[in-house]
Amino acid sequence: DVxxxxxxxxxxxxxxxxxxxxxxxxxxxxxxxxxTYLNWFQQRPGQSPRRLIYELSHRESGVPDRFSGSGSxxxxxxxxxxxxxxxxxxxxxxxxxxxxxYTFGQGTKLEIK
Amino acid sequence: xxxxxxxxxxxxxxxGSLRLSCEVSGFIFHGYDMHWVRQAPGKGLVWVSRIDRDxxxxxxxxxxxxxxxxxxxxAKNTLYLxxxxxxxxxxxxxxxxxxxxxxxxxxGQGTLVTVSS
Numbered sequence: 001d002v003x004x005x006x007x008x009x010x011x012x013x014x015x016x017x018x019x020x021x022x023x024x025x026x027x028x029x030x031x032x033x034x035x036t037y038l039n040w041f042q043q044r045p046g047q048s049p050r051r052l053i054y055e056l057s058h059r060e061s062g063v064p065d066r067f068s069g070s071g072s073x074x075x076x077x078x079x080x081x082x083x084x085x086x087x088x089x090x091x092x093x094x095x096x097x098x099x100x101x102y103t104f105g106q107g108t109k110l111e112i113k
Numbered sequence: 114x115x116x117x118x119x120x121x122x123x124x125x126x127x128x129g130s131l132r133l134s135c136e137v138s139g140f141i142f143h144g145y146d147m148h149w150v151r152q153a154p155g156k157g158l159v160w161v162s163r164i165d166r167d168x169x170x171x172x173x174x175x176x177x178x179x180x181x182x183x184x185x186x187x188a189k190n191t192l193y194l195x196x197x198x199x200x201x202x203x204x205x206x207x208x209x210x211x212x213x214x215x216x217x218x219x220x221g222q223g224t225l226v227t228v229s230s
Contacts, residue, residue: 039215041158048208049158051217092158096215100172102148102160 002026002098006091006105012113019080021108023093028073030097037097040069040078043107044089052091053078088112115139115219119209122224129199129228135192135209135221142190143167146212149183149194151205152223160216161207162194177203199228 003026013019029036040053051060053069056076066081080087093105121133133149149161162183163172171183182195192209206223210216 037215039217041217043158048220048222049217050220051215054215054217090157094158094160094216096212100160100163101174102163102216104158104160107157 001101002029002095002103004093004095004103004105006093006108008108009106010109010111012111013080013083014113015085016082019083019087019110021078021091021093021110023071023076023078023105025074025076025095027098029076029095030073036072037095038069038071038076039094039096040067041092041094042087042089043092044086047089049092083110083112085112117209117211117219117221119207119221119224122207122226124227124229125199126230127200127228130195130197131199131226133194133196133207133209133224133226135194137190137192137209137211137219140211140219142185143187144213145218146216147183147185147192148210148212148216149192150208150210150216150220151203151226152208153202153205156205159205163212163216164192196226199226201228204228 005024007022036056041049043049057069090107116138119135148163164183168185180198184193208223209221211218
């Protein structure tokens, strides 16, 4: 199974400042078709998760462009260029290259300083 | 408008059974593979099961393999999860999740399963 490791597990950021979450996989997520199936999800307090980024760097419709996904191979990052109050929640990376099983990172809790 | 409604959760004793349902509307259900993902109280997300859009192929996490069965009725736009031999560690909110290329196109609101005597 592919192990997904996120860091940090907790992040406190001042409004308007950038934030970055790292996600590492135990093996390369580059698929033989050339795509990298690395997804990022946001779970706001009391809500269901929603996908922000799919296939490494593709932003979902309606997701603000301050969110971006990057990386390659086994090292990935979710970056928020300027944190806003509505960004509070837990962020998860998830790989869908080598399945089953699909595997999530432990989650990173973002709060406002 | 996309609507995804899970139901069937509740309190069950260890060793008991439950059947979860996930009814969807507002999109072409049979165009999506479907997943169940669970979240224990205060914990992270864990993938449970997947079924392909035709209902032919299914996959399971090791922790539920042999106890849970995923199925779907495309005529009724509904996904199911039959859960048998339930254990305390199965206590979680269960989400149904759509996948048209990558999991997560949509999520339901979740249904809580509590396994306790």
